[in-house]
Amino acid sequence: MSVRENRKAKWRKRKSEAEATRSILVQLFPRCFRDKGQPKQPLKTGIYHDIRAAAPQIPARKLGAALHDYTSGRSYLRAMTIGASRVDLEGWPVETVAIEHAKAAREQIEHIESQTYKRRASHAQDRAA
Numbered sequence: 523m524s525v526r527e528n529r530k531a532k533w534r535k536r537k538s539e540a541e542a543t544r545s546i547l548v549q550l551f552p553r554c555f556r557d558k559g560q561p562k563q564p565l566k567t568g569i570y571h572d573i574r575a576a577a578p579q580i581p582a583r584k585l586g587a588a589l590h591d592y593t594s595g596r597s598y599l600r601a602m603t604i605g606a607s608r609v610d611l612e613g614w615p616v617e618t619v620a621i622e623h624a625k626a627a628r629e630q631i632e633h634i635e636s637q638t639y640k641r642r643a644s645h646a647q648d649r650a651a
Contacts, residue, residue: 536587543580543588550577553613555592562598564608565589566616576611596634602627 523531547555551573556562566572570589574582592598604624607615 537591539584540587540591543584544592546577546580547573547588547592551611551613554609554611560597562592562595562601563613564598564602564606564619565593566608566610569611572611594630596631599627599631599634 541558544555544558548557554563554565554569570585573580573585573589577585580588602619602624604619604621606619606624608617608619610616
């Protein structure tokens with residue numbers, strides 16, 4: 523197995539674990555977390571600590587990976603608009619998205635889309651060759 527293939531296999535394993543933990547979060551906190559493909563709501567700042575207290579059975583590393591997976595997707599980032607409500611574990615609005623967080627989310631979306639464009643262009647060149 524090449525280094526690249528090994529790296530991809532590790533990434534797939536981490537992604538799979540994150541998605542499994544994310545599924546648990548959806549089951550435990552359905553008013554807060556949404557299934558993959560559904561519109562997301564911005565999460566309360568510091569929700570990691572709330573989850574650790576409410577669901578100590580979820581290992582910290584897996585929780586961190588699941589939250590990263592959840593909050594780094596385009597659907598979540600698009601929900602991070604100025605003034606949007608951030609929700610707690612029960613789905614209640616507890617604060618609003620700050621300007622700097624909305625700006626960072628917008629920049630992250632632009633970066634993701636730029637990388638996607640570059641990757642597609644590279645694949646198109648490989649097929650043409």
